[in-house]
Amino acid sequence: MTFPKIELHVHLEGTVRAETLLQIARRNGVSLPADSVEGLAGLYEFRDFRHFLEVWELTTCALRTADDFRQVVVDYAAEAASHGAVYLEGIFSPAERVRQGARWEEVFAGYCDGAREAGEKHGVQVRLTPEITRGYPLEAALETTRYALAYRDRGVVGVGLGGSEKLYPAEPYAPAFALARGGGLGSVPHAGELGASEAVRTALDLLSADRIRHGIAAAGDLNLMQEIAARGVVLDVCPISNVRTRAVASLAEHPLPELVAAGVSCSVSTDDPAMFGTDLSADYAAAASLGVDPRTCYLAGLRGVLCDEPTRDLLHRIGDEFDWSAVAAVPG
Secondary structure: OOOOEEEEEEEHHHHOOHHHHHHHHHHHOOOOOOOOHHHHHHHOOOOOHHHHHHHHHHHHOOOOOHHHHHHHHHHHHHHHHHOOEEEEEEEEOHHHHHHOOOOHHHHHHHHHHHHHHHHHHHOOEEEEEEEEEOOOOHHHHHHHHHHHHHOHHHOEOEEEEEOOOOOOOOHHHHHHHHHHHHOOOEEEEEEOOOOOHHHHHHHHHOOOOOEEEEOHHHOOOHHHHHHHHHHOOEEEEOHHHHHHOOOOOOHHHOOHHHHHHOOOOEEEOOEOHHHHOOOHHHHHHHHHHOOOOHHHHHHHHHHHOOOOHHHHHHHHHHHHHOOHHHHOOOOO
């Protein structure tokens, strides 16, 4: 049975299914490290998070034009809608695309056009949270934020931070987040995916995080979990991703139940569904297998959304009017 879902942590570049990625690469004259669906599937057998980042760079480079970016959003909205999604906050990494030859305006306009079209075609409300890439210079981070601010009226609602926590700390990017927050955008950095719990504290205190993507390293630190809960900061948890990148050894060992038991609101998302062989139903089912029911996931997502009040009211109504008792123990 399909039920309403909110997804707050999905990298749009990582939603492109293999067949479509190959088509886009051929259209743009880009060589990928594999030239078949089966070959790409082999690449997606990740040894660890570092290997995932290597494959990310080798495959997402196929996306080059505004039409590519628009298509990515519309295609994923169709997929997510088939799994019950009513609202998405999509992530994209503009500085990476610019480094590969795209123009800033082309990247932002393409994704924003896709968000509008996704709503019209598939009924999914899509908002966007462009991401600063760790390891890039501060000026690239500031430019990401400047463009994010310029596109606020076209669906951009926040700024994120992604990449390797172990190699590149968050502190150098604090000025970009201050600029974003000063302009009314939310702060939604990755933190505590593979790093220590201190990375989560840095996101809270230095980056003034409204939400934290992953944040699972907070588990085991009772004081930190209590602080996250008291602040009302939502963690955007991606159970299957965490298993695929070896952030956790197995789904059974995932800390989601511990976080929820400590009062932390945890939304559930796919992260990079095409690369991790998952979808929104599968990740919600994974959460259910850990004892976190669909309504709890939906309400956590609702607490974390960065959208305008009319959209938030719509999501409230959808949640209030749905009969959650029918799906309390049914994945889907």
